[in-house]
Amino acid sequence: xxxxxxxxxxxxxxxxxxxxxxxxxxxxxxxxxxxxxxxxxxxxxxxxxxxxxxxxxxxxxxxxxxxxxxxxxxxxxxxxxxxxxxxxxxxxxxxxxxxxxxxxxxxxxxxxxxxxxxxxxxxxxxxxxxxxxxxxxxxxxxxxxxxxxxxxxxxxxxxxxxxxxxxxxxxxxxxxxxxxxxxxxxxxxxxxxxxxxxxxxxxxxxxxxxxxxxxxxxxxxxxxxxxxxxxxxxxxxxxxxxxxxxxxxxxxxxxxxxxxxxxxxxxxxxxxxxxxxxxxxxxxxxxxxxxxxxxxxxxxxxxxxxxxxxxxxxxxxxxxxxxxxxxxxxxxxxxxxxxxxxxxxxxxxxxxxxxxxxxxxxxxxxxxxxxxxxxx
Numbered sequence: 001x002x003x004x005x006x007x008x009x010x011x012x013x014x015x016x017x018x019x020x021x022x023x024x025x026x027x028x029x030x031x032x033x034x035x036x037x038x039x040x041x042x043x044x045x046x047x048x049x050x051x052x053x054x055x056x057x058x059x060x061x062x063x064x065x066x067x068x069x070x071x072x073x074x075x076x077x078x079x080x081x082x083x084x085x086x087x088x089x090x091x092x093x094x095x096x097x098x099x100x101x102x103x104x105x106x107x108x109x110x111x112x113x114x115x116x117x118x119x120x121x122x123x124x125x126x127x128x129x130x131x132x133x134x135x136x137x138x139x140x141x142x143x144x145x146x147x148x149x150x151x152x153x154x155x156x157x158x159x160x161x162x163x164x165x166x167x168x169x170x171x172x173x174x175x176x177x178x179x180x181x182x183x184x185x186x187x188x189x190x191x192x193x194x195x196x197x198x199x200x201x202x203x204x205x206x207x208x209x210x211x212x213x214x215x216x217x218x219x220x221x222x223x224x225x226x227x228x229x230x231x232x233x234x235x236x237x238x239x240x241x242x243x244x245x246x247x248x249x250x251x252x253x254x255x256x257x258x259x260x261x262x263x264x265x266x267x268x269x270x271x272x273x274x275x276x277x278x279x280x281x282x283x284x285x286x287x288x289x290x291x292x293x294x295x296x297x298x299x300x301x302x303x304x305x306x307x308x309x310x311x312x313x314x315x316x317x318x319x320x321x322x323x324x325x326x327x328x329x330x331x332x333x334x335x336x337x338x339x340x341x342x343x344x345x346x347x348x349x350x351x352x353x354x355x356x357x358x359x360x361x362x363x364x365x366x367x368x369x370x371x372x373x374x375x376x
Contacts, residue, residue, distance in 0.1 A: 033191035048128035061221030072343025098126035160212030238365015
């Protein structure tokens with residue numbers, strides 16, 4: 001009951017913050033805006049950036065047992081600034097809110113289990129270190145030592161225990177900077193941007209527990225870290241984001257920011273990563289076409305779960321399909337955002353030769369308020 005009351009109290013505060021005119025300059029006073037002159041440095045920038053209003057550490061991956069039983073997972077930590085310089089020195093003063101989403105897709109059973117957290121900083125319930133990658137929300141945690149990330153999360157659901165304990169190794173890979181040297185412009189207005197980088201192929205080993213059943217797994221993960229203070233503009237409703245790991249070692253990230261009128265945004269972008277090069281894409285370098293939709297029985301949202309992705313300059317023609325259609329997250333007890341995020345299969349050709357891979361797909365703005373009400 002105490003946890004429920006705590007969540008309820010913080011939820012009312014979150015609604016008050018996001019229900020206000022957060023897109024106004026007054027609401028951003030005191031928060032630093034993303035700027036193209038900022039230079040990402042590592043390991044410094046793996047840590048939290050408390051002078052920016054919005055930040056997230058995003059982990060997704062495809063793993064399997066030695067017998068070939070496959071799972072997808074998502075563990076995401078969000079930090080949203082409420083007051084950059086609170087006058088009251090009490091630890092109970094709310095400077096930041098911390099939200100977290102945790103999901104595992106069991107491909108064999110076609111299930112998608114979801115859990116979420118919402119807590120405040122200052123009293124030890126949640127936080128993020130400004131010195132190193134160390135972010136937590138109650139017993140959920142992401143940390144980094146050397147080249148190894150460790151992810152831990154556990155919850156008890158109506159289906160039984162849901163947990164993960166994974167180690168993700170980047171080896172000698174360097175973080176991939178998206179956009180212009182890590183500066184990713186999302187809107188036309190100054191400041192509607194983020195600093196954005198990824199580890200695109202992390203070797204992963206560890207354990208999952210799904211519906212109370214334990215599995216030793218291995219595979220590959222993708223990590224995104226993004227921070228800024230105002231991302232989207234009023235006319236932007238949401239985005240479709242793809243992370244793809246192809247069997248030949250190529251990694252692809254593309255996204256399209258959708259306008260309220262349904263059209264793709266000019267500032268959509270992407271990145272192609274090979275062992276030899278990193279190529280930044282603008283919206284004219286690729287084409288994303290929805291092929292088939294799945295309608296959520298819970299929210300009525302119609303998500304495109306099959307896509308065609310064309311990258312002519314890379315010789316790539318890819319079909320991207322959800323492995324399980326029902327991978328929607330309705331996060332009423334944390335961010336209040338409804339979105340689709342899940343594991344996908346990839347098949348197609350590269351310069352006429354067959355190619356395949358796996359990845360993750362995120363789709364926002366298909367249900368609930370536009371994402372611009374949250375991220376501006």
